[in-house]
Amino acid sequence: MAQMDTALDAPAKKSPLPLIIGAVLMLLFGAGTFYTLYSGLLFGSGKPKEKVAESAAHPGITYVALDPLIISLGSKAPRHLRFSAQLEVPQAYQQEVESLKPRVADVLNSYLRAVDVGELENANALIRMRAQMLRRIQVVTGEGRVRDLLIIEFVLN
Structure with a gap:
């Protein structure tokens, strides 16, 4: 009976799966944010690049x-x-x-x-x-x- 008490008292080992999923989602979110800002999808469109080319010519x-x-x-x-x-x-x-x-x-x-x-x-x-x-x-x-x-x-x- 003493052996059963120690098995119940020991904390259950947590799975690293939520940590891995969180890290992957964080990287995907960061990459998506970078692409959105870098490509101009959020604060502008691809059209201003064409306007710059037109004004240069x-x-x-x-x-x-x-x-x-x-x-x-x-x-x-x-x-x-x-x-x-x-x-x-x-x-x-x-x-x-x-x-x-x-x-x-x-x-x-x-x-x-x-x-x-x-x-x-x-x-x-x-x-x-x-x-x-x-x-x-x-x-x-x-x-x-x-x-x-x-x-x-x-x-x-």
Whole structure:
């Protein structure tokens, strides 16, 4: 009778099946969520990708190439930045923006010389600097004349 009491007192061994099923469902849910967000099914459809392609091929847009700039940086060790870019411009303003290229080069040269070398080395800083440069270019050229700044070359030695 003593043996029966110990068999009843011992807790029953739990099955790992609910834990495995939960883990598999969690992975499936995570993968489904990732796909839904990544493909744009939740916050957008596949159609905006087509609109982007259409706007990139818009016939009213032209590009104005800026002359490459080589900017000396820092006073301790001689370092240089090689920078080249193009401006996205409506065709109606192409000649006007091309005539202002020396002013644009001056603004870019002044801005890039003032930026700290440590910030130039930071990969995430290029996005902020691009926005700053675009804003300065838009001030020089006038509102609505330059739509975007496309950085072609940004090499720091």
